[in-house]
Amino acid sequence: MQSPLETHPAFHLGPLPLSAPVLVTWGLMLALAGGSWLLTRRLALRPGRAQAALELVVETIDQQIRETMRVPAEPYLALIGTFFLFVLTANWSSLVPGIEPPTASIETDAALALIVFVAVIVHGVRVRGWRGYLRNFLYPNILMAPLNILETLTRSFALMVRLFGNVMSGVFVIGIVLSLVGFLVPVPLMALELLTGAVQAYIFSVLAMVFIGGAVEGEPGEARERNDR
Amino acid sequence: MHIDWWTLGLQAINVLVLVWLLRHFLFQPIKAVIEARRAAAAGLLQEAETARAAAQAELASVEARRRDFQREGDAILTAAHAQAAAERKAMLDQARGEAGRILAEAHAVLDRDRAAQRKTLEAEAGELAVAMARRLLDLLPPRQVTLALLDGLATEIDQLQEAARRDLATADAIVIATATPLAPEIQAQWRDHVAQRLGAGPRLEFRHEPALIAGVELRGPHTLLRRNWRADLERLARALPLAPQVRDVQQLA
Known part of the structure; x- marks a missing residue:
């Protein structure tokens, strides 16, 4: 019996082992990108229902970024928006029979957390420079530098584990219940999993915004001065 | 894991x-x-x-x-x-x-x-005055009036200038006209008056002229002394703007 915590290749493409999460992710990428392409081909100033829904989603994410990070949302919109849409669709992909959400595998969550970790560094350095970014670790004093560095690592790790634990546990529980009691009993649990998936997508995105916003903002008041400039 | x-x-x-x-x-x-x-x-x-x-x-x-x-x-x-x-x-x-x-x-x-x-009123007033004077004169005794007028005429002779006095003194005749006839004694008395004042040269002629209206006139060759109410009324009428009919009456008189 295979451990649900382990990911095994579904097949190999040459020397490259392709696992189920990667394949599902490709499917999700195809759906998201293709759907976006289809829906944004004929955008008009007078939007239809689909365009209005898309605009609502994008504007909501944009507004959330502005309110959370207190900076212009444009540089972060694609990254944060992709986090939210990908995690959400990945979590909800469990509704398709036979599909296991990619976020239920620790590699996907680790990849997401790794990207957040790198994005924090990249945007922190981009906005504040190396010195400014590194000075962030000395806040409030130099004695806190080891703890700040450790916090940077552990919070990315916690980001990964939080998403993985929530999604994997839901899939695991539904699988167990489904194997034990029958076909319709897991339905409430699946509905709950929908809510959990949406909440986890929101939490992951908000935490990514907070981390990147903290690196961009730096010491208290610094971002306000920068925005004023 | x-x-x-x-x-x-x-x-x-x-x-x-x-x-x-x-x-x-x-x-x-x-x-x-x-x-x-x-x-x-x-x-x-x-x-x-x-x-x-x-x-x-x-x-x-x-x-x-x-x-x-x-x-x-x-x-x-x-x-x-x-x-x-x-x-x-x-x-x-x-x-x-x-x-x-x-x-x-x-x-x-x-x-x-x-x-x-x-003017009309004055003329009428003059006419009225003349009429009233005629009435008043009619009330007086003509003889007394004539004597009084003769006294006045004597006074005028006394007041004549020398040339006029000489003209009268050298006249052949002097006419004394009165509105009422003079009595002979009055005429004699007047002859004495004239002789005293002008000398005995002039001859006196007494005439009776009722139109004089209680008055007397002394008429020389070149001198005329009038002392009668008619003359006064005519002088007054000339001074007053008498109505034309009054003037006509006076001229006729």
């Missing part, structure tokens, strides 16, 4: 690719259309603002024209008032002048009428 690093790497790449795809196919187009709509709305607002400004400018222009019209109307009204006042003043002046002229003419007519009326 085992981590498939291939899967981790592929998922990281997948997510990054998805970020690029969604940026390209979702976020950028949606933000672009939102920005375009915002720009269009801003353009519409700007156009509306421009139109509003133009409308306000037009309104201000209309208001300015209305004020100009009002000012022009006021000026025309003021000029009309001034012209009306001037014409009214001119008409009043003309009417006053006309009224003054008419009043002067009326005064002149009144003065003429008053003068004519006064």
